[in-house]
Amino acid sequence: MSEEMKFVGEGEFYSVGEAIADDKAPGGDVETRWERRKFAAKLVNPSNRRKHKVIVVGTGLAGGAAGASLAEQGYHVVQFCFQDSPRRAHSIAAQGGINAAKNYRNDGDSIYRLFYDTVKGGDFRGRESNIYRLAENSVKIIDQCVAQGVPFAREYSGLLDTRSFGGVQVQRTFYARGQTGQQLLIGAYQALSKQIDAGNVEMHARHEMLDLIIIDGRARGIVARNLVTGELSTHLGDAVVLATGGYGNVFFLSTNAKGSNTSAIWRAHRRGAYFGNPCYTQIHPTCIPRSGDHQSKLTLMSESLRNDGRIWVPKQMGDTRPPDQIPEDERDYYLERIYPAFGNLVPRDIASRAAKTVCDEGRGVGPGGQGVYLDFADAIARMGEATVREKYGNLFDMYARITSENPYQQPMRIYPAVHYTMGGLWVDYDLQTTIPGLFAAGEANFSDHGANRLGASALMQGLSDGYFVLPTVLNNYIGSNKFAPVPTDAPEVTEVETLVKDRIEKLLSIQGDRTVDSFHRELGQIMWDYCGMARNDAGLRKAISEIRHLRDEFWKRVKVPGTGAELNQSLEKANRVADFIELGELMCIDALMREESCGGHFREESQTADGEAERQDDKFSFVAAWEYGGQGRFGTVSGDPVLHQEELIFDYVHPAQRSYA
């Protein structure tokens, strides 16, 4: 690591440890790295595989695909999901599509171009080796899903249809109407169901992982709670895969499913797995604004609406006239004004920040002034209502259902919302965390998107990890190690079991005067205000102090009704919100340390003269891998987190400033 890279010294809230490196990625030509890694990986004789048990937590695109593929290879898979069925994992809600470098359009696409776009789109905070592999696997993913019967959109010729997405200049996005995530997940779920029926996968639905068991330095099992009976059980195996999704619900309001949580990866972090880039949150500009304090989650509207809709707010502060009574010259089409070249089609982070700015100025529309207009009046005048209906009808219907407003007659209201987290457990090229035998896949790891994820890339990463990467790297891990059986009464096992039990009893015993949701909402507000679309030094310090106060309050005043020996949804939430509070603090510390702007992280102190995000490659071209500092058992602080820096090296795509003016 170069001298400049050691810039980050001791911080007020953290200390700095040894640098960290990814020692699994082969060097040399980026095009052949994955081939060479696969060839070098150890194999396990098919007849020996059944002797090995692999624990997979989560059944979304990454977990479902991994469970199905590993079982098919012959491993004995023990799998978990908190939903009532593996088919309901949150991958199901993804709308837009999945990228693949098939070049079916002969428009100049290639694996290299998808790789290039992804490195650049991630604002040069991702790893070239991982990203190239992702682009390489994208082609096989489509083949695999077609073979499973995923009903991708087709042309009259019977060939697969594609469209362009997220401002990319080639048509590489495969889709199944607005339900691509659902169709891909159902494909993986069906493959998994076959393996469950065949007895190769032991499926535990309505179970939640509460802790990780480590023996001789390696991950060997988990403690899970049966959400119906409350029973705690210990499951031991030879490797553990966490495919548990992202942690956007730290903000309370987000486009994530209500159950999406951080517990599995956070408990693993508490046991020693480093957490990579926690502050990288993607905020999506086109969500339906909240309608009141009762709001429980936010709904995304496809970004494609920005192709034809014009975004504006009144020029005058506090203008409460209905939109049709605001004359043209009193409207501010601010994106078209500030970014004449890209107009309403600027990237997600730019559009989101601009909306926040005009609302902060007091020019927002709708309840609480937290909204901007997305107006189709011009589009309807230009191409007719019928054409608009054909193109966007389902989105307009969804909007009308939620808001009871008719978007054909008055402009829609939109506002940015938390959508995806690029951070997650730090993993090497083999998707292995800093705990040997513990792997993290999909949104649960930090690895492939850098500081910003391109549209239609999340599904690609989940399936690449699940179908193609994990089967290879798990073979290698299992083939390279010896596994002595773990006695169920080993001290490492009973210690973790006791801790999990104590924590549940503690949560039930507080019997305070505040509900779990009230804490979650308060945490979400702090995170949104100070660690949301724009962050600054003073705000982040304030957030850290408020979160610490909130954590103390939580462990004194939370009220969890019922017992631990039944279906108890308040207890489930309490367990998760306690983790969100700790993670929220680490997100703020990470954001405070990163004194640059990049991707979804906008530090107000680091911007160009015209207000654009300014990356500082000389100081911050690294992954922040955080080691748990030891916050004590129940909300007490005993140590600061330790920052380990992984230097990022760009041999192929050279960092350049983004500009959209």
Place this chain on the structure above:
Amino acid sequence: MKLKLKIWRQKNAADAGAMVDYDLDDVSPDMSFLEMLDTLNEKLILGGDDPVAFDHDCREGICGSCGVVINGEAHGPEQTTACQLHMRAFSDGEEIVIEPWRAAPFPVIKDLVVNRSAFDRIIGAGGYITAPTGSAPEGNSTRIPKPDADEAFANATCIGCGACVAACPNGSASLFVSAKVTHLNLLPQGQPERTTRVLDMVEQMDAEGFGGCTNTGMCTVSCPKEIPFVSIANLNKEYRRAVKSGRKA
């Protein structure tokens, strides 16, 4: 809005269960039905009562987790999921009766939460195409006429919520099974397993205790994804064809 709620409360599978009355004030017409239940639960918790358990997750009408019978109708008065139903569909002062899905193969776990794992077992019996990972042929080598692809897609949109079963006087799962059989049996990739798929899935559906279909049609009326009624006719056709083929499941 003020509401009078009558909600099915049942501590666990062994409990007899009963309807319990609740009054709820300050309901906004913009709330979703589930947000209304969240609001009730906050009140119950602070009052020292056990909150009402109900299944939910994505709250965008796609995961299929939520589902309750509202005033006798699966998912309530509009053809959508309970999470996408808003309180403006009700009037101030209205009495709303809320029950779990009612069907023997969906036993109640607690309050409004039922066990729908029978659906997973039906899929496991044959609701898939066997495609081992990593050996799939090039995607465009399998051409599929657009009308077939569209019809397969229309059936693939099933979210497995179970409303069809809850709405059916016989507690039949025919719409759910027909959607999957139609989706997969239409596609060229699904042909090798076409016969065994329908035999095995129907056999599993019967073993789970779902009732038979008598063409009542309530399933399609309550289906939030508008799976067409003709799919059931297709299921019957596929089943007859499979039986005639003489191949054993």
